[in-house]
Amino acid sequence: MNTAAMYTTGVMGQSHAHESAKAQVLGAAPYLDDLAELRGTLYAAPILSTVAHGTLHGLDCTDALAMPGVHGVVLAADIPGDPILAAFGHDEPIFALDKVWHVGQVMGLVVADSVMAARRAARKVKADITPLPAVLDTATAIAQQSFVLPPVHVRRGDADAGLARAPHRLQGTLEVGGQEHFYLEGQIAYVIPQEQNQWLVHSSTQHPGEVQEWVAHALGIGAHAVTVQCRRMGGGFGGKETQAGHLAVWAALAARKFGCPIKLRLDRDDDFMVTGKRHPFSYEWDVGFDDQGQITGLKLQMAAHCGFSADLSGPVADRAIFHADNAYFLSDVSITSYRCKLNTQSHTAFRGFGGPQGVIVIETIMGDIARMLGLDALAVRQRNYYDADVQSGRATTHYQMVVEDNILRPITQKLELSAHYQQRLAAISAWNAENSILQRGIALTPVKFGISFTATLFNQAGALVHVYTDGTVQVNHGGTEMGQGLNTKVAQIVADELGVPLAQVQVTASDTSKVPNASATAASSGTDLNGRAAQYAAQKVRSNLAAFVAGLDHCGAGAVGFSGGKIHSPNGSRDFKAVVKEAYANRIQLWSDGFYRTPKIHYDKTTLTGRPFYYFAYGVACTEVAIDTLTGESKVLAIDVLYDAGKSINPAIDIGQVEGGFVQGMGWLTTEQLVWNDKGVLTTHAPSTYKIPATGDIPAHFQVQLYQEPNREDNVGGSKAVGEPPFMLAISVYEALRHAIASARDQQGKTGVVQLQAPATAEHVLQALLH
Amino acid sequence: MSPRPLHFLRRGQRVTLHDVPPDRTLLEVLREDLHCTGTKEGCGEGDCGACTVVIGERVQDTDGPAQLRYKAINSCIRLAHSIDGMALWTVEDLTQDPHLHLPAGKDLHPVQESLLQCHGTQCGFCTPGFVMSMFGMYQNHAGGSQLDRQGAQEALSGNLCRCTGYRPILEAARHMATLPPATVDAPAVLQKLELLALEKQAPEAQSSYQRPSSLRELLQLRAEHPQAQVVAGCTDVGLWVTKQHRRFDMVLDVTAAAELQTITHAEGQLRIGAAATLEAAFTALHSHWPQLHSFAARFAGLPVRNSGTLGGNVANGSPIGDSMPLLIALNAQVVLASVRGERRLPLEQLYTGYRQNVIAQDELLVRIDVPVPPLSSGTTQHLRAYKVSKRQDDDISAVCLVMHLQVSEGIVTHASVGAGGVAATPARAVQTEAAMRGQPWTAATAHSAGRTLQAEFSPISDMRASGDYRKHLLGSLMQRFWLESQGQVGVSLQDIRVEVSA
Structure with missing residues (x-):
């Protein structure tokens, strides 16, 4: 483990425990459902469609209303504002209006005096629906031109010419499944009416500002009448970016109708049925390459299964395009992206946000090329890497961004050596030749991930730093804490800026009345944006104090330093606390705001060209697996990861993000299978049927190291983002499985590419072995 | 009332x-x-x-x-x-328990301290559950010191975490034993x-x-x-x-009911009270057949095995319950009792259809009797329990197959095969047993038995697996059984270990 303090001069760089860790292990860290409830609180439960597509004629609530404890129902007619959510595409009704679009769509609420009474009654509501034909696969959607947004084409060079001149060609297809977020804390909102048509919303959300906007929109009031708070989430992973807003709107409508606090907590099965997931993707490609495996031309079609509405599907599918290169220079490429409308839940943000769906297809192509040519897959990958020399002509992405901070080769070489990739590759070949029932596989795959919201406007953040007269510090910023350690890192940044011990800094709940118009905590950008904003706020307070001390000591403000809980000048040191007290007495401002916007970024939304990302984060993973050729079962045997966190603000937290992201990605590609039946019903809607990784899936050898090089761009503390990129390192699991499958197929004399559908369940591995 | x-x-x-x-x-x-x-x-x-x-x-x-x-x-x-x-x-x-004495000067229990030190929490929502599973381990395994990584992993397989990737939690489960101990004043x-x-x-x-x-x-x-x-x-x-x-x-x-909790070994039988927990029942079975350990550890998570009972699993009669194929292969009998008296019948005869059984309205399943006859000399026993599911631990079987053979002088003298996930009820593979009984135990017999087994059932397709895949498994698990019965190693993923030098 690499948690040793590397930067020992301050609080930053040290592996401080998560700010809530002690409260969490004591069971004393309250989540939304744990907050003390106000007198008169009622509970809501959703009424769900059981039909995938149909005309909704009406709801018969008679039986539900007769149930004990039921206070009433909330239906579309109860919406005072716009009955369509203020979402991205303005295409989602708050409650189903004249149509239902998927099984699990919310048609209204039952309100009762207990959670279970509301849930029981909600199932007694009878919906009068005339079924219509449902679109349940992307091929049908494309054939019928059923899209939530128009197709997007991105080109660079001449893909046809690149294919025509290629000595080798491969065509392929790939199906990659979606993924349920499975945040341990399900979706929940608690809305409390305030005086004069004002509303306090407790929401488990990654985006309080959007919850505020949506609730105001639905209630037909100004945003200034709605306050949204979130102290912590029990996991988010993108699933509480837009999805949390729906619950808050529903609860607010009920609170308005019944004039009392309303809590809406989804049962886990309902959460699966109602909320969107990671987009499943289908791909078709035609790739040309030379004898060494270098790609000369690529035509790629990506079809995103978006569900019934746009939600964030546009930017998700865009990011898939932006990451279809991953680490590789594609000279002549043409990408077509379809955003397919299907009668299912509306798929949404999920860690990586389309990036994984872009990276996996090019990694699959790399593996196929290597096998077709009989070359080592790592060699083929490296042959296609972007060149570190920006003048080389091989350092510009297909969307015209120059890769200036390329560390692909050194980081790959380092892991190749430390994980003994070559020796193990040889050992595995020898072992496989001696065995037939079991086969092993290994893969070392890279990730290059663009950091910034692709929607440029979201790359801004605000923060407040308050120094109280006793010298303690309170920080508030626009980000949200979902377990990723954002508040811990922000506190570390502020503590170092003011030169005070970490214990002196407290970060408080996200609150739209403190920092307004904050972006979602998403796109791995939480610390980059909010940490910087908080640093700027702290710097303003610090400069006020420095000027004050400079006045006392007749020196320049630049000569005043802050460290170890003391303020130093050429004349000596004073306690921070004492200076604060004295500064207050001299009417010096001890609090400030800070605002940050990411520099350098811009891009043209119509052609998807420009510089959408401030910088790239890199990582490499080497994974070894074994498969059982009798049953298709598999096992991950060893994982080695080297991740580029820049100058890590908190190595323990960063390693935790890398490990957690990797395992989540491994789940996406192995055990986590979403199954919709031919009626459009999601039949995997609980942990009994939907299997995220458990303790037994983690190999004893799981080694994560951080690559020690500061961010080459000016980012807070020299750090790099860590939330999403490690997720895609798990593609090494998938590629290692394909390596093992290829070995088994070779033994059996089978030819052709390894067609492995993701997730690589035992059944899918067996199909790949047998086809 | x-x-x-x-x-x-x-x-x-x-x-x-x-x-x-x-x-x-x-x-x-x-x-x-x-x-x-x-x-x-x-x-x-x-x-x-x-x-x-x-x-x-x-x-x-x-x-x-x-x-x-x-x-x-x-x-x-x-x-x-x-x-x-x-x-x-x-x-x-x-x-907060006056009967639970924390180490001097500490305000956390060692399981909590260990999770904190190992950075075992992120969002923290799963943490209380992990803390309590670890507390159970702490009390039952001498502060956790008796558990290796594998043991810790098995004891925590019923707790899901979506943030950490488990590495720090598994580390904490080992680390807690090294911290100053906390003790429960059990007599009080x-x-x-x-x-x-x-x-x-x-x-x-x-x-x-x-x-x-x-x-x-x-x-x-x-x-x-x-x-x-x-x-x-x-x-x-x-x-x-x-x-x-x-x-x-x-x-x-x-x-x-005390009679339903007891597990006794008498008259060549293991008599398991219907209310014995799955954990207790599997421990008893495992002591007779050590090869059942990993199968037992994969039956749900420990908290479910600690509550759920063998009798409950059997009486419930789910076609995908894992204990019945095993009990069928072991030729277990069930005892049904009422105020009218007792009756016993072979376990597989309990079921009449999907979640339907012969238990009368006034009857209860009170005991499961598993024969553990001494093996006659010259007889070799082969018992293997196979489970295929999407996830290794805490998952429901796509197919569960338990094979139990006795071979004497190269001839199959006894064959019993229990199968789950392939029919509307847990089932005995009667035709397959007949196809093996009296035959020489050879690759050809195993192969032909696999064909019979595949023909004997028509499994359905659902979210866990397709019918075709289930059918394929019946043949391939029979093949694995043959290989394992011949002492072949390296045919199971459980056997495989990898060492990566630092």
């Missing part, structure tokens, strides 16, 4: 709750009635472990002193009344539990939650209240409450 008051011991005090409905869950009581919100609901079906708490029961073996037995359980699907008379610890209690707790038992008034005939302490009372109540919902560990019935919203006016809980 109303339930009698519910009593349990918590933080050294007796907790008494009145008017708790018979179908109220322990988690609802904790969070909604007692406002103890440290324990979380993650799924409401016993699959994620966020709601894990630890119960302490006073147990007395014949002659020995009374002992405190600790079990981590899922509070979300456990009916509250089922813990009547027990001690309860939730995450909040580890630092036992004394209070004894008092609780003594104070408990005689069963109220009209209570809506009945948990009689003898088989005689149990059968009498069963006869009097045929409409009552029978429960044991609640690991399935709990879901009828939380997910299907069923209500029970009256509950008959079989778990306190």
Whole structure:
């Protein structure tokens, strides 16, 4: 483990425990459902469609209303504002209006005096629906031109010419499944009416500002009448970016109708049925390459299964395009992206946000090329890497961004050596030749991930730093804490800026009345944006104090330093606390705001060209697996990861993000299978049927190291983002499985590419072995 | 009918709750009635472990002193009344129980301290459940020192975490044993539990939650209240409450009847009381057939095995329950009892259709008898239990196949095969057995038996697997069985280990 303090001069760089860790292990860290409830609180439960597509004629609530404890129902007619959510595409009704679009769509609420009474009654509501034909696969959607947004084409060079001149060609297809977020804390909102048509919303959300906007929109009031708070989430992973807003709107409508606090907590099965997931993707490609495996031309079609509405599907599918290169220079490429409308839940943000769906297809192509040519897959990958020399002509992405901070080769070489990739590759070949029932596989795959919201406007953040007269510090910023350690890192940044011990800094709940118009905590950008904003706020307070001390000591403000809980000048040191007290007495401002916007970024939304990302984060993973050729079962045997966190603000937290992201990605590609039946019903809607990784899936050898090089761009503390990129390192699991499958197929004399559908369940591995 | 008051011991005090409905869950009581919100609901079906708490029961073996037995359980699907008379610890209690002595100068229990030091929390929502599963390990395995990584992993397989990737949690489970210890004052707790038992008034005939302490009372109540919902560990019935919203006016809980808890070995039989927990039952089976260890460890997560009972699994009769294929292959018999008397029948004859059985309205499944005959000399026994599922641990079988052969002088003298996930009920593969019996045990016989096995069932397709895949597995698992019966190693993923030098 690499948690040793590397930067020992301050609080930053040290592996401080998560700010809530002690409260969490004591069971004393309250989540939304744990907050003390106000007198008169009622509970809501959703009424769900059981039909995938149909005309909704009406709801018969008679039986539900007769149930004990039921206070009433909330239906579309109860919406005072716009009955369509203020979402991205303005295409989602708050409650189903004249149509239902998927099984699990919310048609209204039952309100009762207990959670279970509301849930029981909600199932007694009878919906009068005339079924219509449902679109349940992307091929049908494309054939019928059923899209939530128009197709997007991105080109660079001449893909046809690149294919025509290629000595080798491969065509392929790939199906990659979606993924349920499975945040341990399900979706929940608690809305409390305030005086004069004002509303306090407790929401488990990654985006309080959007919850505020949506609730105001639905209630037909100004945003200034709605306050949204979130102290912590029990996991988010993108699933509480837009999805949390729906619950808050529903609860607010009920609170308005019944004039009392309303809590809406989804049962886990309902959460699966109602909320969107990671987009499943289908791909078709035609790739040309030379004898060494270098790609000369690529035509790629990506079809995103978006569900019934746009939600964030546009930017998700865009990011898939932006990451279809991953680490590789594609000279002549043409990408077509379809955003397919299907009668299912509306798929949404999920860690990586389309990036994984872009990276996996090019990694699959790399593996196929290597096998077709009989070359080592790592060699083929490296042959296609972007060149570190920006003048080389091989350092510009297909969307015209120059890769200036390329560390692909050194980081790959380092892991190749430390994980003994070559020796193990040889050992595995020898072992496989001696065995037939079991086969092993290994893969070392890279990730290059663009950091910034692709929607440029979201790359801004605000923060407040308050120094109280006793010298303690309170920080508030626009980000949200979902377990990723954002508040811990922000506190570390502020503590170092003011030169005070970490214990002196407290970060408080996200609150739209403190920092307004904050972006979602998403796109791995939480610390980059909010940490910087908080640093700027702290710097303003610090400069006020420095000027004050400079006045006392007749020196320049630049000569005043802050460290170890003391303020130093050429004349000596004073306690921070004492200076604060004295500064207050001299009417010096001890609090400030800070605002940050990411520099350098811009891009043209119509052609998807420009510089959408401030910088790239890199990582490499080497994974070894074994498969059982009798049953298709598999096992991950060893994982080695080297991740580029820049100058890590908190190595323990960063390693935790890398490990957690990797395992989540491994789940996406192995055990986590979403199954919709031919009626459009999601039949995997609980942990009994939907299997995220458990303790037994983690190999004893799981080694994560951080690559020690500061961010080459000016980012807070020299750090790099860590939330999403490690997720895609798990593609090494998938590629290692394909390596093992290829070995088994070779033994059996089978030819052709390894067609492995993701997730690589035992059944899918067996199909790949047998086809 | 109303339930009698519910009593349990918590933080050294007796907790008494009145008017708790018979179908109220322990988690609802904790969070909604007692406002103890440290324990979380993650799924409401016993699959994620966020709601894990630890119960302490006073147990007395014949002659020995009374002992405190600790079990981590899922509070979300456990009916509250089922813990009547027990001690309860939730995450909040580890630092608030006067009978739990923390190391000097510490304000955290070692399991909590260990998770903190190892950075084992991120969002923290699963943490209370992990803390309590680890507390169970701490009490049952000498502060965790008796568990290796594999043991820790198995003990925590019923707790899901979506943030950490588990590495730091598994590390914490090992690290806790190195910290200054915390101790439970077991004699004090036992004394209070004894008092609780003594104070408990005689069963109220009209209570809506009945948990009689003898088989005689149990059968009498069963006869009097045929409409009552029978429960044991609640690991399935709990879901009828939380997910299907069923209500029970009256509950008959079989778990306190002493006769149903005992496991004895007599007359060449392992006699397992129907209310013995899955953990206890599998431990007993495993002691006779050590090769069953990994199969047993894969049966749900530990909190479910600690609550769920072997009799419950058998009586429930789910076609994808894992104990029945094993018991069929072991030629187990079930004993059904009523006030009219007892009858016994081969386990597979219990089932008449999908979740339908021959148990009469006044009858209860009271015991499972597993023959453990001594092997005659010159006979080799081959027993293997196979399970294929999407996830290794805590998952439901796509196919479960248990093969049990005796081979004497190269000839199959006995064959029994139990299969799950391939029919509407757990099933005995009668034709396959016949195809092997009396045959030489050769690759050809195994191959042909695999074909028979595949022809014998027509499995369905569902979200766990396609019918074709299930059918394929029947053949390939038979092949693996043949290879393993020949002593071949390197044919199972469990055998494979990899060393990566640092």
